[in-house]
Amino acid sequence: MNTPRKTLVVGNWKMHGSRPANAELLAGLLAARPYTADVAVCVPFVYLSETAATLASSDIRWGSQDVSAHAQGAYTGEVSAGMLAELGCRYAIVGHSERRAYHAESDEIVAAKAQAALAKGVTPVVCVGETLAEREAGQTEAVVKRQLSAVIHTLAHCAAEMVVAYEPVWAIGTGRTASPEQAQSVHAVLRAQLQAATGHGAAMRILYGGSVKPDNAASLFAQPDIDGGLIGGAALKAADFVAICRA
Numbered sequence: 001m002n003t004p005r006k007t008l009v010v011g012n013w014k015m016h017g018s019r020p021a022n023a024e025l026l027a028g029l030l031a032a033r034p035y036t037a038d039v040a041v042c043v044p045f046v047y048l049s050e051t052a053a054t055l056a057s058s059d060i061r062w063g064s065q066d067v068s069a070h071a072q073g074a075y076t077g078e079v080s081a082g083m084l085a086e087l088g089c090r091y092a093i094v095g096h097s098e099r100r101a102y103h104a105e106s107d108e109i110v111a112a113k114a115q116a117a118l119a120k121g122v123t124p125v126v127c128v129g130e131t132l133a134e135r136e137a138g139q140t141e142a143v144v145k146r147q148l149s150a151v152i153h154t155l156a157h158c159a160a161e162m163v164v165a166y167e168p169v170w171a172i173g174t175g176r177t178a179s180p181e182q183a184q185s186v187h188a189v190l191r192a193q194l195q196a197a198t199g200h201g202a203a204m205r206i207l208y209g210g211s212v213k214p215d216n217a218a219s220l221f222a223q224p225d226i227d228g229g230l231i232g233g234a235a236l237k238a239a240d241f242v243a244i245c246r247a
């Protein structure tokens, strides 16, 4: 399948960073330009403004790790998509497994967040992925299809504008990466689902996330349906993240 999909590598800093550490990390990413891949960092909300200022004149994009499902109102502690757009965010991660697990985000909430982001022109990076117990019970396909289908249903004709990230929960932060073949087979399922629902599946980017490192990124990204990565731990070290962006 020949498609115009450009590799996208997104760093998810999670709840890591400090002003000096961020400055050093971003300087390292800027110094290593140009990249052939699209590159972005999803940073804690409080650092978005400084990140935007630092990256503004580069082609490295930035985004958030979450977004409110609501446009505005009495939602203490929440951050709206409009606010993210105001800070120039290109992406908002939604439905990360850590938010699904620790903040009880349902498929419906994740879908509403993706919709809220898109409504303000912020591209949602929608995370799906099975737990180890679900994989061992043979439920991987059913779980990721259910998670993705909620978002497809809510986004309707705009669904083709999201980025999807397959992140098997058992591979996140564990050093236990899905093999390229394991990841590819799930990506193929997701792409078929996107194609059936939107007619644009071949043009949509599906990232892999879960213990991506400089030494395994190239074999993962070489798979036909893996269009880049969502990187956690290795996104915190400039040399590692740069190596992955070049993989």
Ligand code: 13P
Pocket: 012, 096, 167, 171, 172, 173, 174, 175, 209, 210, 211, 212, 230, 231, 232, 233, 234
């Ligand atoms: P690690 O790369 O640290 O496994 O994290 C993956 C992830 O959760 C990215 O969103």
